[in-house]
Amino acid sequence: MHPVSSEQHTFYTHDATACEECDLLIPATALAVGQDSCCPRCGHTLSRHLAHPERQPIAYGIAALIMFVLANSFTFMSFSTKGVGQEMSFIQCISTLVDQGYLFLGALLSLTLIGLPLVYIGSIMLVLWRVDKELHSHALRSLGRLLCRIKPWLMVDVFLVGVLISLVKLMSMADIKMGLSFWAFVGYTLMLIKMMASLDRMWLWQRLFGPTPAREVTSDASAMACGLVGCHVCGALSDAHEHLCSRCGSHLHSRKPGGLNRTWALLLTASILYIPANLYPIMDTVFLGDDSPSTILGGVVLLWAMGSYPIAAVIFFASVVVPLVKIMALFWLCYMVQRNHIDSPLGKLKLYRMTEFVGRWSMIDVFVVAILAGLIRLDNLMTIYPGPAAVAFAGVVLITMIAAMTFDPRLIWDLQQGERERE
Template sequence: MSATAPQINITCDQCYTSVDIPALEHCQEAFCPNCEHELLTFRKNGHEHCLAFAASGLFFLLLSLPFNFLIFKSNGQQHSINITDTLNVLIAKDYLSLAIITALAILVIPAIVMFGIGSLSLFCIRNRRWRGARAMYTTVNQLARWSMAEVFMVGTLVSLIKITSLAEVSYGMSFYAFIGFAVCLTLALVNYDKNRLGLWLYRGHLPKPKTLSRARASVSLQRTWALLLVAALLYIPANTLPIMHTELFGRSEPNTIIGGVISLWQSGSYPVAIVILVASVVVPVAKIAILAWLNFTVQHRFTGRRRTRVKFYRFTEAIGRWSMIDVFVVAILVGLIQLGSTISVYPGPAALAFCAVVFVTMVAAITFDSRLIWIDRKNIDE
């Protein structure tokens, strides 16, 4: 596929507008004229780039598993971990659920996404379709938003800044390999155009989104309200209970999210304190507030500022997973700092509560049907 075929028709999945798109040149993009949602892009050798980044990313992922990730030295004692050791420590501390969440978010799901993008790109280059291609295509599109390898790397850097005053930390080979994996994953997703690949897979005709009936619209509104209520309730223990405990020379000190932000600010780590404040406090509250506002405007049939509202919706979708930074900070610190009564870190109950807040708000953003912003509910089919 050297170029997009002329006059391809695509139905925008965010406002249900049918758009005819002419042939695109290199680096050209087509946007929905109604809601300005990106519909199609064209890059020369785009599939080859996706395949190269996906293959490289999987190679870096394999390299990141067996070697040391970080090495922690304090008071003559040394402790090194790899990524799997972090998961094992969480399991040993009776936080199996947190270990499973971390493994899925930073290893399993990114690996599936990378393998899927690489496989689809390879078969597209060879113009060969196979029986499971459509299932893999759907899986990649559904799982891409849950891939958090780059969020984990930011969380790792934040955790290193937190502990530099306590001990000496050095990097192992796996640390650099995981950076390579996160970079390749990001580049693969940047070059991956799901609609362009879908046009090849479905032979020039993308499947249209399901028709928005009154029943489906009502279910979307009710589910979104329910999820937002759950998220708001979970946000209370997530911020009032300790997210981790630090044991220093036999004395245990609980740390809440806000307490950690205050400690970082007082120690002079202003950029890190701001990052944690924004990711763990501002973003979850903003997501809940924005989705509640969008649901309210749709339910009461407001028709103004539709493009502004859909931009806010896309904002909630884009920032949702970055709230996991603080959870990954806890996972890294628990796995790395285990020197007995001298200094050790243990996860607190707020870690799981905060995970739940992040996931529930992400599901709420998925449940909310953005087409309701653009379609007058009086004209929705029964």
């Protein structure tokens, strides 16, 4: 559709855009291979010119698909104690949850570990493979929007850390062996991470549909103050009265719809779920007929007593501290914006970035429970079941992630902009 010359491979000029985190207008910028374009006000990375931007994602995608097939073709982990053993395939982590009636957890693992990653890989490969061939523009736009929206929900790296933590928990109980599928899953995770890192969002949209019309922008003003709006999907600038982006077809909003009310409601829901997530058992171990339920804090105490101090610290931090701190941090940010506190906007933005980054890692404990429930099923000797807190805790993680997405960090900078205009 838009053939690229060798000079364009060496230099790439991204369109004028607005920073999605502080709304500052950014003029068109020429980048050499290896260079980044960052917002001068908040430091957010806008675009990155990578070497071979078309070939690398396809190569990593093919490698990831091969690793995924291998990860489902052999034994993932094996567990043996007192002459009794059990093998588990990767897919059994999910099927066991479904068989035991935990459909929500089974669907969650299916989407974050299999469905969405495969859709992401397939969409990138299809878009880049057909970039110079005829493919309906509506299909290209739909696939491009899909890529941007599902990326935060890919959790194969979090699951891999959960596997390693499960190993520490099991080593004191039995002999554990890692199968070929485990090493293939490590490769699948690494290739998927490399694939995501090798694709630049703004480059992709410019490559698919060409540059947007040139605009002379003021580099020290916000887009909203200049009657413009930046697309949150492709970065294209449009006039504020337009409702759809002319390049990617996304709905345009100067600020995320719903304001703070949606974020407040989600945080309140997460706070309510946080209570049963910590009071009820997240895992139930049946050993020789003896039922031993364990809460999140109980599991941390057990690991600490076993001498696994680093793992106990990771679980405590990821499953207890992070969700609570994230809820409190988002509550505080919403309160500061609502009360029109304009001090230290960059500090508030860094706090928001931290909460958005660490939120998904709280899913580690849910994945650990899924792995143990799928592996330890030794009938009358020992069996592990997910507890009711697993569903509540998964809800806390998902809802706080959505709450962070609904919070608009540009509201922080609007307060400062308003103060300047009054002066």
